[in-house]
Amino acid sequence: MKWKKFTLKTTTEAVDYISSLFDEIGIQGIEIEDNVPLTESETKGMFIDILPELPPDDGTARVSFYLDDDDDAEAILKEVDEGLSELRQYVEIGEGTITASETEDKDWINNWKQYFKPFTVDHILIKPTWEEIPEEHKDKLLIQIDPGTAFGTGKHETTQLCIRQLEKYVKPGVRILDLGTGSGILGITALKLGAGSVFGTDLDENAITAVHENLEANGIPEEKFGVVQGNIIDEKEVQDAAGYECYDIAVANILADVIIMIQKEVPVHLKQGGIFITSGIIDMKEQAVRDALSQNDAFEILETTRQGEWVSITARKR
Numbered sequence: 001m002k003w004k005k006f007t008l009k010t011t012t013e014a015v016d017y018i019s020s021l022f023d024e025i026g027i028q029g030i031e032i033e034d035n036v037p038l039t040e041s042e043t044k045g046m047f048i049d050i051l052p053e054l055p056p057d058d059g060t061a062r063v064s065f066y067l068d069d070d071d072d073a074e075a076i077l078k079e080v081d082e083g084l085s086e087l088r089q090y091v092e093i094g095e096g097t098i099t100a101s102e103t104e105d106k107d108w109i110n111n112w113k114q115y116f117k118p119f120t121v122d123h124i125l126i127k128p129t130w131e132e133i134p135e136e137h138k139d140k141l142l143i144q145i146d147p148g149t150a151f152g153t154g155k156h157e158t159t160q161l162c163i164r165q166l167e168k169y170v171k172p173g174v175r176i177l178d179l180g181t182g183s184g185i186l187g188i189t190a191l192k193l194g195a196g197s198v199f200g201t202d203l204d205e206n207a208i209t210a211v212h213e214n215l216e217a218n219g220i221p222e223e224k225f226g227v228v229q230g231n232i233i234d235e236k237e238v239q240d241a242a243g244y245e246c247y248d249i250a251v252a253n254i255l256a257d258v259i260i261m262i263q264k265e266v267p268v269h270l271k272q273g274g275i276f277i278t279s280g281i282i283d284m285k286e287q288a289v290r291d292a293l294s295q296n297d298a299f300e301i302l303e304t305t306r307q308g309e310w311v312s313i314t315a316r317k318r
């Protein structure tokens with residue numbers, strides 16, 4: 001299958017904002033190229049033998065996305081254009097030009113794999129299923145992931161923010177609701193941290209296959225992690241399948257606008273005192289999420305954590 005590749009020339013400063021914008025538009029699978037040198041801790045955490053030689057960082061970046069023949073490229077590009085005009089008011093987006101080229105399916109379905117290497121989040125080692133465990137990390141809590149075409153390698157800041165909150169709140173045997181489960185990485189991490197069971201939902205059908213494959217890769221029995229495709233915000237079937245007032249922790253790493261909607265539904269599924277971990281929130285939308293959670297009598301906000309431009313807010317059901 002032929003894919004059209006669209007490449008936006010922008011600044012490194014704007015990359016997270018653009019990735020959030022593309023998410024909102026429904027563009028999946030973006031590719032980011034820049035010349036920002038890795039930090040010392042990134043270099044230590046990546047376990048790669050040879051670091052690529054990069055030209056000097058000039059502050060520019062390229063963000064690419066792919067559309068196939070079924071996508072309405074004209075309508076999507078119009079939405080991108082409008083989104084970029086709005087973003088310009090908050091952040092320096094640089095040139096903002098988009099160029100189009102054709103590519104083959106295999107380019108983007110598999111190319112990312114060469115950049116996905118084992119890495120650590122605190123005492124947790126996350127590694128692609130196809131890589132060896134680095135000798136020096138054999139003592140770490142191992143999570144093996146192949147996201148396939150679903151979201152969730154663990155590299156994204158928002159996933160790591162959620163993982164750190166799970167480390168804090170998961171106690172032996174707790175029940176977890178994993179909203180926007182993607183590859184299942186958060187639910188699987190919770191199980192490895194001692195949770196008793198997970199129920200996951202996602203709009204993306206690829207998430208169902210990815211979760212099953214990743215459970216197998218991690219030696220976790222399927223009955224520990226139920227997963228359904230659907231939207232808990234407004235589908236009674238999904239709400240019933242999840243069950244009511246039965247979760248100790250709900251985690252939703254989606255998007256600020258979705259968190260604002262989903263937080264109205266989450267309390268009916270949480271036990272009293274249950275914890276709601278949210279992320280996927282770009283900093284310029286933090287206040288809107290905070291306002292929504294504050295206006296919801298069911299919740300009290302416990303803490304806010306940050307990584308780069310991304311935010312996680314954790315609340316408790318009163």
Ligand SMILES: C[S@@+](CC[C@H](N)C(=O)[O-])C[C@H]1O[C@@H](n2cnc3c(N)ncnc32)[C@H](O)[C@@H]1O
Binds near residue numbers: 152154158230254
């Ligand atoms: C940023 S990814 C997170 C994946 C994984 N949980 C992680 O932390 O890496 C967000 C996921 O939420 C899904 N999603 C978006 N809106 C949703 C909704 N209303 N209900 C369930 N899933 C949703 C997307 O399909 C995507 O898989």
